Amino acid sequence: MSKFQFPKAIFSRPVYTVLERRVGSHHLMVADAEGGGALLDLAKSDSGLMADAHVIYIPKHTGDTYSKPLAAFAPGQFYIGSSYEASVARLRRTLLGAHMGLQVYLAGTEGLMGQVQSEAAQAGISPESIQSEHRGSVARRMQCVHCKGITEDVTVDPFVCGHCGLNLYVRDHYSRRLAAFQGVCVNAEDPGNVPKAKELYT
16 A cells, blocks of 8 residues: 655645545545555445445556455445546546536546546536545656657656657646646757656655
8 A cells, every 4th residue: 555745846736635535415436556445445434435436446457456345345336447548438427427516536546536637627526526545656647748748657757758759857747637747858958968767756
């Protein structure tokens, strides 16, 4: 179980808390990988919550570690997705069909939570109705400001854009609309000078 404490950064960077039950008419829970542990902790704290919950869970590398215990809590609806891309159609239908009083609980990686928050905002869900708890990987979803391409799961700084090949500096500036951090060319004025890549948060 990972509950990484992110260092303080600029205002646009997301801030995460610990999930807690809120009063609501419906409960939508979306998580990936170790985020399943946060949903389990939430379920254990209030055994009656899951009966009214719609759970969308993407196990990734964790296999059945969290999916089987989550299923044992018998959520009202329980969907296991192979990837975010495979799950997004269901997520959008759920958000567009949501009624007043929906509470949204997000857990897992920053990439997943940011993308779901963006979808929720487009569907008109109030930010006050959304909670998020980081668990697991600290890899970032990055947008190259030069070619606009998105590179998933970035763990080093600088990194190579997966679309245009530029060496990009990992910035803390975050776009909620794109659900991505921004990467800027590190050697635009001196093409031969590329700093040695280092792991994020080390």
